[in-house]
Amino acid sequence: MKIQKEIIDFEDGKSFKIFEPSMKHCFFWHYHPEIELVYVEALNGIRHVGKNISGFMESDLLLVGSNVPHLNFDYGIKTEYKQVVLQFKENFLQEMILPVPEFDDIKKLLDRSYLGLSFFGETKKIVAKKLHLIKEKKPFESLIALIEVLQILSQSTEVIELNKEDTRVKWFLNDKIRMGTIYDYINENYDKNPNVNIIAEMVSLSTPAFCRYFKKQTNMTFTDFVNNYRINQAKMLLLQNLGITEVCFQVGFESVSYFNKLFKKYIGETPTAFKKKHLSKIEN
Template sequence: MKIQKEIIEFEKGKSFKLFAPSLKNCFFWHYHPEIELVYVEAVNGIRHVGKDISGFTESDLLLIGSNVPHLNFDYGIQTECRQLVLQMRENFLQDIIFPVPEFENIRKLLEKSYLGLSFYGETKKKVVEKLHLMKEKDPFLSLIGLIEILKTLSDSTEVIELNKEDTRIKWFLNDKIRMGTIYDYIHENYDKKPNVNVIAEIVSLSTPAFCRYFKKQTNMTFTDFVNNYRINQAKIFLLKDYSVTEVCFQVGFESLSYFNKLFKQHTGETPSEFKKKHFRPIEINGRIGIIARESACNK
C-alpha cells in the first residue's frame, strides 16, 4: 500500500507508449520519472495528484510531470470507466524538445507539468480526438501526432494547475503511512460516520498526529476530505436518478439543508441544478435509460 515506483517498459525504437490500463479496485499510489498524459472517462471519479485531491465528472485530461505521486484514476470507480494513458520516455524532454527552438512553449509546458495540469473545454476535445487517431498510425506519424498534442496543450488557456507547490517524490520519500488503508476506510464508511480516532488507531498514530499527517499530505482536514468524498459520491447517485433527499441520506448527511449548502460550495450548483443540467432520460429499444450530458462541470 506504500508509495511505489512504477517501472515503465517501452518498445524498442519508440519514444512513448499509448495504452488503455484498467486497474479498478487496485490501489496503486505510485510515481515514475516519465511524464504522463492521462484521459479518463467515468460518470464521476476522484483524482489524487501530488497533494491535490479533487473530483471530476464525465471525463478528465491530465498532464502529470516526472516523479509526481498519483493514484490510478479508476480506483474505487464502480461504474464503467475507460482510460487512455500516454507515457513519454524519461529523456523525451531533454533529447527531443530541448534542442529545438520552435518547441519553446512545449518545453515550458512539460517543465510546468510537475504541478499536475487538468485540461478542459475545446482543448480536451481536440486532444482526445488526436489520441484516438494516434492508435491507428505508424510510429513516425504517431510521434508527429504527439508533438501536435503537446503544441495544442502548450497554447491552451483551458487548464487548471492542481498543485501550487512542488510535490515530486522527494516530498513523499519518508511517507510510511499506508494511504490505501485510509482510502479504504473512508470508502467503506463515508455513508455512516467515519471516525478520525478509529482510522488514527488503524494506522498506528495518535489522533493529533494523524490529523497533522493527513493535513500535510492532502491540504485538507479529515472532515473536509470525507465531505468532499461524499459530494463526489452524491453526483453518481444524482446521475442515477435518485432524488436529492434520497442522495442526501444515502451518502451520510443528516441535514438536507446542510447537504444542499455543501454541495453548492463544492460544485457551484445545488444538487437539483446539477441533476437538471447533467441528467436526462433516453429511450433505448423501448426501455428508459440515462445519459450524462457532456459538460465542463469539471472545470
C-alpha cells in the same frame, strides 16, 4: 498500499506508449520518471495528483510530470468509462525537445507538468480525438502526432494547475504512513460515521498528530475530506436518477438541509439543479 514506483516497459524502437488500462478496483498510489498524459471519460471521477484531491465530471485531461505521485484516475469509478494513457520516456525531453529552439513552448509545458495540469474546453476535446487517432498510426506518424498534441497543450490557456508547490516523490520519501489505509477506511465507512480516532490508531499516530499529517498531505481536514468524498459519491448516485433524500442518507448525511448546503458549497449548485442539468445530457 504504500506509494510504489511503477516500472514502465516500452516496445523496442518506441519512445512512448499509449494504451487503455482498466484498474478501477485497484488503489495504485504511485509515481514514475516518465511524463504521463491521461484522458478519462466517466460520469464522475476523482483525481489525486500530488497534494490535490478533486472531482471531475464527464471527462478529464491531465498531464502529470516526472516522479509526481498520483492515484490511477479510474480508481473507484462505478459506471462505464473509457481511459487513454500516454507515457513517454524520461529522456524524451533531454534528447529531443531541449536541443531544438522550435520546441521552446513544449519545453516550458513539460517543465510545468510537475504541478499536475488539467485541461478543459476545446483543448480537451481536440486532444482527446487526437489521442484516439495516435493509437492507429504507424510509429513515425504517431510520434509526429504526439509532438502536435504537446504543441497544442503548450499553447492552451484552458488549463488549471492542480498544485501550487513541488510535490514530486522526494516530498513523500520520508513518509512512512500508508495513505492507502486511510483511503480504504474512508471508502468503507464514508456512508457510516468515519472516526478520526480509529484511523489515527490504524496508522499508529495520535489523533492530533494524524490531523496534522492528513492536513499536510491533502490540504484538507479529515472532516472536509470525508464530506468531499461523500459529495462525489452523491453526484454519481444522482446521475443514476435516485431521489435527493435517498442519496443524502445513502452517503452518510443525517440532514437533507445540511446535505443541500454542503453540495452547493462544493459543486456550486443545488443537488436538484445538478441532477436536472446533467441527467438531461445523459438522456439526450
